[in-house]
Structure formats: structure tokens, C-alpha cells
Amino acid sequence: MKRRSFLSLITAATALTATHNQTLFAQITKSKKIKPITGTWFEFQHHSEIEGKYWNDTLQGFTANDWDSKIKEIASSGIKYLVLLDVAIYGKSFYPSKLLPQHSLGCTDPLEAALTAANKYGLRFFISNGFFGDWRNPWLLMKDQKIHELRVKAMEELTEKYSHHKSFYGWYYPNETGISGHYDDVFINYVNACTKEAKRLTPNGKNLIAPYGTKDIKFDDKYLSQLDLLDIDFIAYQDEVGVQKTTADQTAAFYQNLNKFHKKSGKSKLWADVELFQFEGKVYNSPLLPAPAERVIPQLEAVSEYVDQIFIYQYTGMLNKPGTKLFTGFDNGKSLYQSLVKEGWLKG
Incomplete structure (x- = not known):
């Protein structure tokens, strides 16, 4: 056209x-x-206080009705999947737990409120099984046996409290190490240990990871064998444009090769994790802002041909439907939303 x-x-x-x-x-x-955007990461508080400067305080005050309205807004955009980044951080949980003290928020059980709203508006949730321990030290979180035991207890508790919701679609494993040519054994063992517990607790659930290091993958027999080893349903690779490791004109080649290798393996589905953000200042050490549409739309176009689903990081803080009464983030979140609607990536 x-x-x-x-x-x-x-x-x-x-x-x-x-x-x-x-x-x-x-x-x-x-x-x-094009493939429209069908999923987004979701959070009750952003894990990095610096990055979440423009929306953490707003989310902290959200009531159950506010979460219902925000999820209704997300659903109206055409998004079908929500990926909960974490259920705990800094030694406190975001839901009533017997394992940890709870964060003080405007809603006593935001996870119950979010899942109830997702039921109502036809969304599917991947529920996080982290962060238990310091999220900035993923090696420790993946290797430490006591942390693993706490993570399993939390998964059991989450299953008991929330798995009756039809929107409880499966699990997201948030701990990550970068792909330096290939996955490291620690990460593979962590993923497979999580899936073992997930299958025990929610046999019909689906499971997701979102690794980084996409530009550094070595597309060889070893990588193919690692795809066969990973017991995971969906891998949403980060495009890493927002963190300034790649550019939109480079990513198509990465995802084209990933498409070939995932088809050869046949083990897990290939998804994309497209970064909508830019940093206000120094990368990793300043607030996140919505990136301009002229950068984001080429990112989406680069991956669309090769992946089964396009997820974004993330709606909360980066996007706001015009007219929303629950604005989260920085002012230009409205203009990016409108541009994505105009180009067909989201519904109006």
C-alpha cells in the first residue's frame, strides 16, 4: 500500500x-x-527507583479500582498478555504472604485485583516467581539453594492463592544473565529447575523467559543444542535498543537467525521483547522516558516478520491512552500511544 x-x-x-x-x-x-503488539510487562513498582521516577509514586497509590481501570485500558489497546515483572523485591512482597512482610501500597492485594481485572477483560497473566534476594545479583539468585527454596515456597503460595483465576496463564522467570555467545549453564539449570516446579504446581500453565545478549548470540550447533535443553515454552528476546546496545537497523538480522534456529529446534516459540523506553540521562542510572515513535516503529517493523508474538517493555510508564484518568509516567506517553495506533500496532 x-x-x-x-x-x-x-x-x-x-x-x-x-x-x-x-x-x-x-x-x-x-x-x-505487521504483527500487532500483543503483550507487555507489568509491575506494581518498578524495581529500579531511579528508572521508575516518573510513575512509581503513582502506582504506589493505586487502589483495586485503579488497577481494574488501568488493566481495562491496556486491554482496550489490543494487548492480550501481561507479564508481571516481580511479586517481591527488597525483602518485601507485593501480595499478602506468610513468607515476607508486604510493601505498603494503596491496595492491600494488588495481585488479586490485577488477576480479577484480567479475568474480566480477557487478559492472560504470566506471574513472576521473583525477586527473592537482591535482583542486581542474578548469579546469586540463580545459584543459592536457600533462595531457590524460598522461591519454590513462594510459587506454592502463589499457586494456592491465585491459580484459580482463569487469567493465571503461567509463569515468568525474571532472573537473567546475558547470552555471551551461548547461554551459561547456571541460567539453563535455573530455568529448568523453575519449570520443574511450575509443571508440578500448574501442569497446564505456560512459561516465559526474556533473556538479553541477543546481539551476541553465536548461531551454531552449540546454541541449537541449548535451545533443545531449555525446558521453556516461550523465549522473548530483548531487542536491547532502549539500553543502547543495538539499533533498529541491526535487529532484523538477529531475529531472522533466531527464527531459523527456533524452527530447527522446535522446542520453544520465538517472541520479541521490544524496548519502548529511552533513558533521560545515563544508561541504567537515570529515569526512563518513552522513546520517540520514529525510533520505536522501526524496532517493531524489524522483528515483526520473524516472531510469533511482539511484547513490549513496557506499557506502564511508557504508554497512556489519551483521556486516561490514570496517567502513569512522563507526558509524551500519550503521543507514543497515538503514533502506535496510527501505524496499526495498537488499537485506538
Whole structure:
């Protein structure tokens, strides 16, 4: 489709009803041969206080009704999956637990509120099984036996309290080490140990990891054998554009090779974790802001052909539907949302 024709479709959309908007969304997506954004990471508090400067205080005050409204907003964008980053951090849990003291938030059980809302609006949740211990030391969290035992107890507690929700789709394992050519054995053992417990507790659940180091993968027989070893349903590789390790014009080649290797292995599905953010200042040591659309849209275009699902990091703090009463993050979150709708990556 020519650019002029595409813009005509967008202009016409403003005069249509909500039903017609959904039809137009499907037409745009089909004409551009893109996969829309279907998942996002989700959190009750951002793990890095510096990075979450512009939305942590807002989220801290959210009531159960606020979580319902925010999840309804996310669902209206066309997103189908939520990935809960963590259920605990800094020695405290985000849900009522017998294992740890609880963070002081505006909602006594935000996980119950979020899952209940996801039930209502047709979303699926990957529930985190971390962070138990210092999230900045992933090697310790993956190797320490006492931390592993605490993680398993938490998974048991979470299963007992929340697995009755139809939105409880499976588990997300948040601890990561970078792929330096290949996965290290510690990471493989951690993933497989988590999956062993996940299958015991929720046999029908699905499981997700989102590793980094995508640009450094060596596409060889060893990497292929490691894909066969990993007992995981979905791997959403980070595109690492937001952390300034790659650029959008480089990532297509990575995901094209990943597509070939995942097809050869046939073990896990290939997804993308596209970073919508930029840093206000120094990388890893300043607040996160929504990146401009002219950077984000090429990121999405680069991976769309090769992956089964496109997830983003992340809706909360980076995106806000125009007119929302629950604004989270920095002001230009509205403009990025509108650009993604205009180009067919999200619904209006």
C-alpha cells in the first residue's frame, strides 16, 4: 500500500465508530503485514527507583479500582498478555504472604485485583516467581539453594492463592544473565529447575523467559543444542535498543537467525521483547522516558516478520491512552500511544 493511501485510511478512521475503528485496525495490520503488539510487562513498582521516577509514586497509590481501570485500558489497546515483572523485591512482597512482610501500597492485594481485572477483560497473566534476594545479583539468585527454596515456597503460595483465576496463564522467570555467545549453564539449570516446579504446581500453565545478549548470540550447533535443553515454552528476546546496545537497523538480522534456529529446534516459540523506553540521562542510572515513535516503529517493523508474538517493555510508564484518568509516567506517553495506533500496532 502506498503511503498516501495509508494516510487516507488513517484520516477516515477519525470519523468512524469504535466498531469501525476495530475493522480499520485489522485492515491496516493486514495491509502492512505487521504483527500487532500483543503483550507487555507489568509491575506494581518498578524495581529500579531511579528508572521508575516518573510513575512509581503513582502506582504506589493505586487502589483495586485503579488497577481494574488501568488493566481495562491496556486491554482496550489490543494487548492480550501481561507479564508481571516481580511479586517481591527488597525483602518485601507485593501480595499478602506468610513468607515476607508486604510493601505498603494503596491496595492491600494488588495481585488479586490485577488477576480479577484480567479475568474480566480477557487478559492472560504470566506471574513472576521473583525477586527473592537482591535482583542486581542474578548469579546469586540463580545459584543459592536457600533462595531457590524460598522461591519454590513462594510459587506454592502463589499457586494456592491465585491459580484459580482463569487469567493465571503461567509463569515468568525474571532472573537473567546475558547470552555471551551461548547461554551459561547456571541460567539453563535455573530455568529448568523453575519449570520443574511450575509443571508440578500448574501442569497446564505456560512459561516465559526474556533473556538479553541477543546481539551476541553465536548461531551454531552449540546454541541449537541449548535451545533443545531449555525446558521453556516461550523465549522473548530483548531487542536491547532502549539500553543502547543495538539499533533498529541491526535487529532484523538477529531475529531472522533466531527464527531459523527456533524452527530447527522446535522446542520453544520465538517472541520479541521490544524496548519502548529511552533513558533521560545515563544508561541504567537515570529515569526512563518513552522513546520517540520514529525510533520505536522501526524496532517493531524489524522483528515483526520473524516472531510469533511482539511484547513490549513496557506499557506502564511508557504508554497512556489519551483521556486516561490514570496517567502513569512522563507526558509524551500519550503521543507514543497515538503514533502506535496510527501505524496499526495498537488499537485506538
